[in-house]
Amino acid sequence: MAFLVAAGMATTILAVVQCCATAAALAQLVSRGGSSAGLGLPLGLVAGAFAGRALVGYAQEAAGHRAALRTIAQLRGRVLDSAADRGQRWLADGKTSSTVTLATEGLDALEPYFVRFLPQLILTCLATPATLAAVVWLDWISAVAILVCLPLIPIFMVLVGKMTQAYSNERLRAMQRLGSQLLDLLAGLSTLKGLGRESAPRKRVKDLGDSYARTTMKTLYVAFLSGAVLEFLATVSTALVAVEVGLRMVGGDLDFFSGLAIIMLTPECFKPLREVGAQFHASADGVAAAENAFDMLENEGETEASRKAEAPGKAASNLPCPDLAVSPVVFDRLSVASPGRATVAPFDLTASIEPGKVTVFRGRSGAGKSTAAAVVLGLVSPTSGSARIGRTPIERISKESLWRQISWVPQRPAILPGTVLENMGCPLGGELERAASVTGFDDVVACLSDGWNTRIGHGGVGLSVGQRQRLALARALVKPRPFVLLDEPSAHLDAASEELVARAVRELRATGHTVLAVAHRSALIEEADAVIDVAARSDVPERSQALEEAEAAESDATSPTGGSQ
Structure with missing residues (x-):
């Protein structure tokens, strides 16, 4: 995560350099009446920044995917270990299919969360202020205009995100229901076929599949709609800043280089917030699965704690096994x-x-x-x-x-x-x-x-x-x-x-x-x-009254107040 955030900050710095170098080249070209003399340095900076962003972006994606796969594999191992520790009876109590779904498709959806959403969330707190600082250096009035527009995106992102999260949880439940039905059907298919009833569950499975498809489409619908809303807000905010900058440039209050650089930097200020909103929907399914996984692991911890509370003298299960070749x-x-x-x-x-x-x-x-x-x-x-x-x-x-x-x-x-x-x-x-x-x-x-x-x-x-x-x-x-x-x-x-x-x-x-x-x-x-x-x-045969009396007498004999018999 530290590497992904550092790479994101490097990309932000390169973006600022690229915008300022482009603005400097264009300003120099306009001021000199189209002459290309002296453009080598700014154009070189533009090309270098562009190539640097491409390389850093590749390294960020590659490292992020590898790290995410390792993390997901570790979490999947903990889920499977927890299921094994709970035992075959816990799995037999309707938990097998949901655990299978969680450990496979559910946790696989966590990759976008680790690779894109979480780094972008951190970059929102780092890259946006850094880009805004560059705008303040160029013109503080434009920075204030950007600062006024920025809160609109998080507000709408929170509103839309809550709805998307609810749909993602519903989608995961629908997937688990479908998986449970299919596993039960496959387990009993030979019996159903032997009785000539293999076609009977077809409608039920179709209904579950249709329910899962409808839930998936609802999630996609909300994701596309919310993405359009966020893009619209970012576009309107950028346009407002551009209008303000343009009017001041016409009035002579802002030079061409500063105005052009601010117009190009404004989308970079909004970019981390827009990426957070876009990647939230891609990662929502994985987050829902992760919450189920953490609930499972936390409940295991509570069970272990209650077990230790009931038997405080019982040590942890970490002793080496005696040699079974000589131990009964x-x-x-x-x-x-x-x-x-x-x-x-x-x-x-x-x-x-x-x-x-x-x-x-x-x-x-x-x-x-x-x-x-x-x-x-x-x-x-x-x-x-x-x-x-x-x-x-x-x-x-x-x-x-x-x-x-x-x-x-x-x-x-x-x-x-x-x-x-x-x-x-x-x-x-x-x-x-x-x-x-x-x-x-x-x-x-x-x-x-x-x-x-x-x-x-x-x-x-x-x-x-x-x-x-x-x-x-x-x-x-x-x-x-x-x-x-x-x-x-x-x-x-x-x-x-x-x-x-x-x-x-x-x-x-x-x-x-x-x-x-x-x-x-x-x-x-x-x-x-x-x-x-x-x-x-x-x-076991019912205990006779004489046996119960004998056991009671033995208990009395061993108690502090009991006699002997």
């Missing part, structure tokens, strides 16, 4: 409440995942097996109880430090557009071939048209669901980390493929890795060294 993962009466629901899943889970062993979470659907695994990953925080690695609570461990020791194969693995080999994240060699052989992915590669170089789409389009699962499992086995977490790895596989998963688990155990698997099927459960039954609160 321990759950102590862990319970996680589902937001907006009465379900607690898992409920009162007490267990230990020993290093170097194969542990399986078992339980009915909805019991909280995947949620318990998400607690291990630091993606979900316990509602009550605790989860720790060794003696360190997982909530206090830096996520980056934790994730560096975990290989995770989720139910829906992340597969990016590109070749199969690019998605494996390593060059073709012995380790990759061994991992593919253990998981049976080598048979999948053999059936592909271009083998490892076969291109696949986003999410693994081009592969079946089972083939995607094998890809993710092979990828986890290439260079497995100390702790391997498998979330339903055989859910989309047949019996023969399920045996390959069991073989991969045996391979991991033989090499000393800790394996935690979420499983329903018996083949994987049979490979486990320990099976942990996970239950939701609705799965």
Whole structure:
């Protein structure tokens, strides 16, 4: 920003030099009856100032764009980090599409704000007074006339700007609504097509698209109208100053050089204000998105502050992760409440995942097996109880430090557009071939048209669901980390493929890795060294009155006033 403002000031100084040199050349030409003698210096100054303005303008644009992209990337990273910290449940609560829209098109619109609007806003406070000082040096009466006309532009700019801002906020909301509807439609398109209802949402999507188009056109209409108003005011103000200067030149109160220089400098006085008004509309969409981003980050700070107020002894999440190769993962009466629901899943889970062993979470659907695994990953925080690695609570461990020791194969693995080999994240060699052989992915590669170089789409389009699962499992086995977490790895596989998963688990155990698997099927459960039954609160039988009395008695025994029993 400092460089952009300095470049803007340099452009202003060069503009003053160019106007004065042009006026000097013309005045000299008129006074000498058209003779070109002695015009070399002023014309050289004009050419130099013109070239200097072009070079400074290029440097200003280039540096501004690069700096803006870095700043937007940083803000986008903070938004994504905030969304990740809030967890998958927050995203699942209707926040995914709005976060996607905000992090992509919304923040991309911030570039005009950083490159043009903000520097022009600062230059209005610097360049306009500097140009006005040059006019004062030439003729103070003309400077007063300019000073009287200047406030008209900011007044109308504020009035029009408030209306434009409102339309920009409405446009962003319309874009988020359209994005949400499209994402929901795409997510359920296979189901709709299977039921023969794929054409039903067409009218709704069309209505949302038309609403977004109307909002966009309203924003453009106000922007063009306000731009015309500002240009009209600047033109009228310049004309008033020109009339005043012309009358005084005719009356002999002002010399030709001063009058001509003032007439050329007057638009330069108004230029920063006009640019602010023009660029405000280009940056309004980005400003609206930035406000949403800052609201999201500030709310995260408030949430963190309230969390610290509730648990003042809890330290920040920046501790290094203990070595998972030798440290157990321990759950102590862990319970996680589902937001907006009465379900607690898992409920009162007490267990230990020993290093170097194969542990399986078992339980009915909805019991909280995947949620318990998400607690291990630091993606979900316990509602009550605790989860720790060794003696360190997982909530206090830096996520980056934790994730560096975990290989995770989720139910829906992340597969990016590109070749199969690019998605494996390593060059073709012995380790990759061994991992593919253990998981049976080598048979999948053999059936592909271009083998490892076969291109696949986003999410693994081009592969079946089972083939995607094998890809993710092979990828986890290439260079497995100390702790391997498998979330339903055989859910989309047949019996023969399920045996390959069991073989991969045996391979991991033989090499000393800790394996935690979420499983329903018996083949994987049979490979486990320990099976942990996970239950939701609705799965737990009602507590008997005798048990409640025993717990109450134990509580009395440990209280300062209670007796023993």
